Amino acid sequence: MIRLFYILLLCLPILSDTKFYVLGTGTPNPNPDRAGSAYLLVVNDEPYLFDFGANVIRRAAKVSKTWGGENNFDVEDIEHAFLTHMHSDHTLGLSDLIITPWVMGRESKLSLYGPPKLKQMAENIIKAYEFDINYRITGTQPQNNTGYKINFEPIFDGYVYKDKNIHVLAFKNDHGDLDESYGFVITTNDKKILISGDTAPSQNLIKYGEDLDILVHEVYSSSGFKKKEPDWKIYHKGHHTSPQELAKIAALLEPKTLVLSHVLIWGATSDEIVSDITKSYDGKVIFPDDVTLIN
């Protein structure tokens, strides 16, 4: 009887198994070490993608089973992807996300969640790849005719996605004059994570950012900012967050870990970027490389 109890205990699903990876920490600048914006949440071996900048699937492959990663999933298992906003540094990997996992064997449709215009972009990409899609389906290689298709759900301020692994809340942030721009609060059994998206200081982010394990926030270099032309200063001030502003936000929210990503580096070093924040904030701050597991 006791033995049976232990066997049953071993069979129970692991309830606390959230892994959060920063896959792409880059910006529109084609820094060869920093791919386009992308984050991967793995819960009970199921992958969820947030943003899909350039190089997204190769970055995700690096933590997958087939390519020597520590997870029990492969890129063809990526079936859910959320988008913060339509800027190209966050969407350049959409064709990769639609096509590559399908070529690798994804049979389910890809579920996309994002601003309304994302639907049209995805449909146009499928149209643009019509030749290759038809070639693969009708050619001699075995290929399913479903996994390149999409389901689309538009997000809005307060939109909620929920399944057995995660709860995702989308909130509008303040990305200058781009109205359809969002951050995400992701809650699992053991983690609460907020991804700021691209934003200037956002009241909504403060509203939803209590009790965070991980706050991923964008920021720009203060030394680089000083060298910008006046019109670029106006642009960046309205669309993005300064280190001083981020230090204040972090001091207010006190996340366990503040992760800097989508950093406009402008020639500064990683240490300078971090010390820009830690001058006036004494919590844990990291500026990770691409493909980093955040604990």
Ligand SMILES: [Zn+2]
């Ligand atoms: Zn943007």
Ligand SMILES: [Zn+2]
């Ligand atoms: Zn961006």
